[in-house]
Amino acid sequence: MAKVTGAASPLSGPAEAVILQIRVPRILAATAVGAALAASGAAYQSLFRNPLVSPDILGVSAGAAFGAVVGIFLSLPVLAIEVASFAGGLAAVIIVYTIATAIRGRDAVLVLVLAGVVIGALFGAGVGLLKYLADPYNQLPAITFWLLGSLAAANLRDLTSLLPAVAIGLVLLALLRWRIDVMTLGDEEATALGVSTRSLRIVVIAAATLMTSAAVAVSGIIGWVGLVVPHLARLLIGPAFTKLLPVSVLFGAGYLLAVDTVARTLGSVELPLGVLTAALGTPLFLWLLAFSRRPAWS
Amino acid sequence: MVLTAARLATEDLSYGYPGHVVGRHISFSIDAGEVLCVLGRNGEGKSTLFRTILGLLPAYAGAVRVDGGLTTGWSARRRALTFGYVPQTGGGGFPFTVAELVLMGRTAHRGPFSAPSIADRRAADQAIATMGISHLAQREWVRVSGGERQLALLARALAQEPRILVLDEPTASLDFGNQVRVLDAIRSVAETCGLTVLLSTHHPEQAFACADRVAVLAGGELLHIGPPAEVITSETLRTCYAVEVAVLPVADDRYRVCVPQSYLS
Numbered sequence: 181m182a183k184v185t186g187a188a189s190p191l192s193g194p195a196e197a198v199i200l201q202i203r204v205p206r207i208l209a210a211t212a213v214g215a216a217l218a219a220s221g222a223a224y225q226s227l228f229r230n231p232l233v234s235p236d237i238l239g240v241s242a243g244a245a246f247g248a249v250v251g252i253f254l255s256l257p258v259l260a261i262e263v264a265s266f267a268g269g270l271a272a273v274i275i276v277y278t279i280a281t282a283i284r285g286r287d288a289v290l291v292l293v294l295a296g297v298v299i300g301a302l303f304g305a306g307v308g309l310l311k312y313l314a315d316p317y318n319q320l321p322a323i324t325f326w327l328l329g330s331l332a333a334a335n336l337r338d339l340t341s342l343l344p345a346v347a348i349g350l351v352l353l354a355l356l357r358w359r360i361d362v363m364t365l366g367d368e369e370a371t372a373l374g375v376s377t378r379s380l381r382i383v384v385i386a387a388a389t390l391m392t393s394a395a396v397a398v399s400g401i402i403g404w405v406g407l408v409v410p411h412l413a414r415l416l417i418g419p420a421f422t423k424l425l426p427v428s429v430l431f432g433a434g435y436l437l438a439v440d441t442v443a444r445t446l447g448s449v450e451l452p453l454g455v456l457t458a459a460l461g462t463p464l465f466l467w468l469l470a471f472s473r474r475p476a477w478s
Numbered sequence: 479m480v481l482t483a484a485r486l487a488t489e490d491l492s493y494g495y496p497g498h499v500v501g502r503h504i505s506f507s508i509d510a511g512e513v514l515c516v517l518g519r520n521g522e523g524k525s526t527l528f529r530t531i532l533g534l535l536p537a538y539a540g541a542v543r544v545d546g547g548l549t550t551g552w553s554a555r556r557r558a559l560t561f562g563y564v565p566q567t568g569g570g571g572f573p574f575t576v577a578e579l580v581l582m583g584r585t586a587h588r589g590p591f592s593a594p595s596i597a598d599r600r601a602a603d604q605a606i607a608t609m610g611i612s613h614l615a616q617r618e619w620v621r622v623s624g625g626e627r628q629l630a631l632l633a634r635a636l637a638q639e640p641r642i643l644v645l646d647e648p649t650a651s652l653d654f655g656n657q658v659r660v661l662d663a664i665r666s667v668a669e670t671c672g673l674t675v676l677l678s679t680h681h682p683e684q685a686f687a688c689a690d691r692v693a694v695l696a697g698g699e700l701l702h703i704g705p706p707a708e709v710i711t712s713e714t715l716r717t718c719y720a721v722e723v724a725v726l727p728v729a730d731d732r733y734r735v736c737v738p739q740s741y742l743s
Contacts, residue, residue: 226572
């Protein structure tokens with residue numbers, strides 16, 4: 181506050197540095213990553229007409245992780261790691277979607293999810309190979325900690341690439357909110373209602389993948405947020421994307437900020453964020469699955 | 479709501495899927511405001527014909543004309559402003575309310591980045607009222623019955639303010655009462671809104687209830703087209719469905735019933 185108003189700071193120099201250079205960036209990163217993952221999850225769920233898909237399940241996270249690990253392996257600068265992460269995420273979702281459309285005549289959603297699992301495993305194997313080849317003293321610990329998911333290293337430079345990517349993605353999704361609802365009817369019906377489904381799908385996938393990849397590049401793999409948060413939002417306010425997007429963004433941001441605070445303060449050693457979101461997300465999701473009276477789909 | 483009907487014509491239309499031609503050389507026309515009912519056995523390609531007319535499938539050969547103009551190369555938006563489509567099973571699996579679903583009919587009237595305006599909501603409400611399902615407006619789409627779903631999809635097609643309504647077996651899998659309600663709704667929509675209607679059915683009798691003319695598809699070709707009383711005969715039904723059927727007039731020939739001969743003997 182004093183920094184903004186120009187008044188004399190009541191804090192000591194080190195305390196101010198901690199707040200401005202460590203705490204504030206970390207808080208902003210946690211909210212942005214949470215919002216990005218939840219919004220992408222909500223968009224993927226509507227686009228693929230399945231409230232159980234998420235950036236993790238479609239292999240986007242694994243692809244983005246592979247891209248980022250390649251970046252770390254090659255000791256690339258942060259921006260290049262982010263680009264590699266985006267390319268990996270996009271490649272994964274394109275491969276998964278191509279496989280799912282090529283294999284016809286079976287349960288389309290099942291094929292989609294299975295293709296996501298398979299491609300995710302393939303990219304996971306790629307990550308494993310790079311870990312095996314990586315320099316065990318410098319690169320391997322960096323890759324391993326990064327893959328567990330953490331915001332401990334989030335700094336102002338990360339924010340300059342994360343925030344614009346998330347903002348672009350969110351604005352695109354917000355602009356297309358109405359068309360995204362129509363896409364849940366399926367391609368043919370949406371076309372008959374006047375939507376150019378092909379171009380719309382490309383834009384929505386690009387927006388969601390941009391956000392997911394930017395988040396993965398900064399925080400590593402933080403699973404379950406993109407699945408559980410939009411699913412919970414759907415149960416609370418229904419499937420209309422106009423309401424679903426802002427609610428998912430707020431829940432996602434709040435959830436990850438809360439979990440990150442717990443991860444930071446629970447033990448004497450900081451817990452990996454991705455481990456904690458999985459530990460919380462799994463039972464939460466099972467509870468939603470078993471006890472929700474209002475189905476999020478039929 | 480009053481809409482402007484358009485004349486629909488197919489010229490020598492051949493259609494099907496990649497590597498599999500379903501129908502050949504289909505030529506017919508429907509005048510503005512006319513109701514045409516298409517009959518044909520399972521797999522005869524009624525749905526495929528409709529999807530080709532709607533531009534959802536590319537035609538093998540031939541053309542579709544609306545008011546004399548070719549529809550080739552039309553954008554999805556232009557098609558949606560011309561054709562209102564009620565698919566056999568539609569609406570998706572997400573729990574939108576009936577009102578939200580009907581509002582989606584307004585998509586073609588909005589730009590890609592905009593949400594529905596007050597005028598759009600009014601048009602949707604009016605379409606819901608026309609179908610007599612205002613009491614369902616706030617119910618979840620996935621929780622209403624099959625007949626109510628069909629009426630909601632009809633309302634959505636009306637909210638679209640199209641010029642031609644295309645209904646793919648609108649009474650399939652409905653109970654008897656809902657079949658009557660949906661057919662009545664179709665007929666009253668054609669009359670009060672002044673729409674051109676193309677529909678398909680598995681019940682030849684329904685053509686007497688709602689159609690001005692009937693087209694019969696058999697063997698991938700157009701077997702007959704004309705007024706129901708001329709087309710729906712024992713001979714046509716034998717060729718089309720391979721069963722012996724008596725077509726009997728009832729109520730001073732205001733309606734005809736189709737009774738299988740095996741039931742009579």
